[in-house]
Amino acid sequence: MLARVVAPEGTGEEIFEPATGDLLGRAPVHTTDDLERLVAAATEAQAGWAALGHGERSARLNRIADRLDAVAEPLARLLAREQGKPLNGPNARFEVGACSSWLRATAALELQEEVVVDDGQQVSVLTYRPIGLVAAVGPWNWPLMITVWQVAPSLRMGNAVIVKPSEKTPLSVLAMLSIMAEELPEGVLGALSGGREVGASLVAHPAVRKVMFTGSTAAGRKIVEASGANLARLTLELGGNDAGIVLPDADPKAIAQDVFWGAFINTGQTCAALKRLYVHESIHDELVEALAEVARAMPMGRSLDEDSVLGPVQNSMQFDVVSGLVEDAKQRGGTIVTGGEPLTDLGPLFYPVTLVTGLHDGDRLVDEEQFGPALPIVKYSDVDEAVASANRLDVGLGASVWSSDPARAQEVADRVEAGSVWINSHGGIHPMVPFGGVKGSGYGLEFGVEGLKALGVPKVVTRRSAE
Numbered sequence: 001m002l003a004r005v006v007a008p009e010g011t012g013e014e015i016f017e018p019a020t021g022d023l024l025g026r027a028p029v030h031t032t033d034d035l036e037r038l039v040a041a042a043t044e045a046q047a048g049w050a051a052l053g054h055g056e057r058s059a060r061l062n063r064i065a066d067r068l069d070a071v072a073e074p075l076a077r078l079l080a081r082e083q084g085k086p087l088n089g090p091n092a093r094f095e096v097g098a099c100s101s102w103l104r105a106t107a108a109l110e111l112q113e114e115v116v117v118d119d120g121q122q123v124s125v126l127t128y129r130p131i132g133l134v135a136a137v138g139p140w141n142w143p144l145m146i147t148v149w150q151v152a153p154s155l156r157m158g159n160a161v162i163v164k165p166s167e168k169t170p171l172s173v174l175a176m177l178s179i180m181a182e183e184l185p186e187g188v189l190g191a192l193s194g195g196r197e198v199g200a201s202l203v204a205h206p207a208v209r210k211v212m213f214t215g216s217t218a219a220g221r222k223i224v225e226a227s228g229a230n231l232a233r234l235t236l237e238l239g240g241n242d243a244g245i246v247l248p249d250a251d252p253k254a255i256a257q258d259v260f261w262g263a264f265i266n267t268g269q270t271c272a273a274l275k276r277l278y279v280h281e282s283i284h285d286e287l288v289e290a291l292a293e294v295a296r297a298m299p300m301g302r303s304l305d306e307d308s309v310l311g312p313v314q315n316s317m318q319f320d321v322v323s324g325l326v327e328d329a330k331q332r333g334g335t336i337v338t339g340g341e342p343l344t345d346l347g348p349l350f351y352p353v354t355l356v357t358g359l360h361d362g363d364r365l366v367d368e369e370q371f372g373p374a375l376p377i378v379k380y381s382d383v384d385e386a387v388a389s390a391n392r393l394d395v396g397l398g399a400s401v402w403s404s405d406p407a408r409a410q411e412v413a414d415r416v417e418a419g420s421v422w423i424n425s426h427g428g429i430h431p432m433v434p435f436g437g438v439k440g441s442g443y444g445l446e447f448g449v450e451g452l453k454a455l456g457v458p459k460v461v462t463r464r465s466a467e
Helices: 032-051 053-070 072-083 092-108 143-156 170-181 196-204 217-230 252-268 284-297 316-331 383-391 406-413 448-453
Strands: 013-016 023-027 114-118 122-130 133-137 160-164 189-191 210-214 233-237 242-246 274-280 335-338 354-357 374-380 398-402 420-423 456-464
Touching: 013 170, 023 170, 032 122, 032 133, 032 160, 032 189, 032 196, 053 072, 053 092, 053 143, 053 170, 072 092, 072 143, 072 170, 092 143, 133 143, 133 196, 143 160, 143 170, 143 210, 143 448, 160 196, 170 189, 196 217, 210 217, 217 233, 242 252, 242 383, 252 274, 252 284, 252 374, 252 398, 274 284, 274 383, 284 335, 284 354, 284 374, 316 335, 316 354, 316 374, 374 383, 398 406, 406 420, 448 456
Parallel strands: 133 160, 133 210, 160 189, 210 233, 242 274, 242 398, 274 374, 354 374, 398 420
Antiparallel strands: 013 023, 114 122, 122 456, 335 354
């Protein structure tokens, strides 16, 4: 039972295209009454869904993946218009394709019971059972893919799910969920569209046993407080300010393309994007120039333009964050290597790839998450100094180390405080590799078998060995 996914004629929240400013459509604004109806339907449907077993639930996920593949192009075009990301490159078509791939990967996971003790006196077996009702609250930067990250393992484990998409990108998520729901029993998958109020009511609802949230650290703290009354389990993937450390033996020209995409995938609007780059003084200038060459050659344009690879900042609030941090960097003596001024000829929310040198720890563009197309490149002289800089902030989602020496890179990676550390790449994810942050970047794991377990409750059955 999905709540209505299209607003009645002349009603609803207006959604505008970031690339053009044109009205795209109107999203329904759901109420607490809608929430109660969804909760009632989900509660009634969940036990039957769980009883189908892993095999049948996995088969349904595969059928959903087939359905999404069949509508991939119109869904990608809707996503591009609503979120702003272009069709091509690692953007809208890529994201829709990743949704079906992730569904199939989740369906293929094997979750075996585990014998934790068999000592001749007792046998203890650990299994995982459905939690019940999961609230999935998603962001606006990768709205479809992150929704699937939350929904697919929840359904696979036998839970019912209510999704609250970002109020900035509800249309594409609601469209995808309506397709998914057609392969599921009535009530197992619900959707709420609206602002923070209905989202707060969802995560605080006493029937919700698990909350999955991707978003800012500040919002994550509020979810912890709101969900505390019913002791809901939490998986929180929160803000980051990922550091990259380039060691003196790295080859600037060889790594420039990968460093660029580590920082500027989705025009920098990615939680685990590279957001501050520490480069050894011996290769600093060479790497800056190599990155500038990549940046100057990368086409930025409107979302439906087949030649575009980078798009606009998704919303005016985030645009102001990016432009404000760059202006502050200028005032602090930072050198603008590329970009640095809005591209008003393209549209009001376009900001170019901006590389900034001459900054230091403590400057706002270094210390604050920009979540957009601006990258501070900080020169260092001692590797211990770079590691200390990478670890000094209260975030730890991802990080990277760049080097031609695998052993040296591993040594530095072991010292960096982050949930994921990549060597000679940044931000790559895999459906079988657990992902999660430390410190202010949240807690809990997603992906792989460990992520699947996080959508269940452990149950241990112990018997005497002779029985």
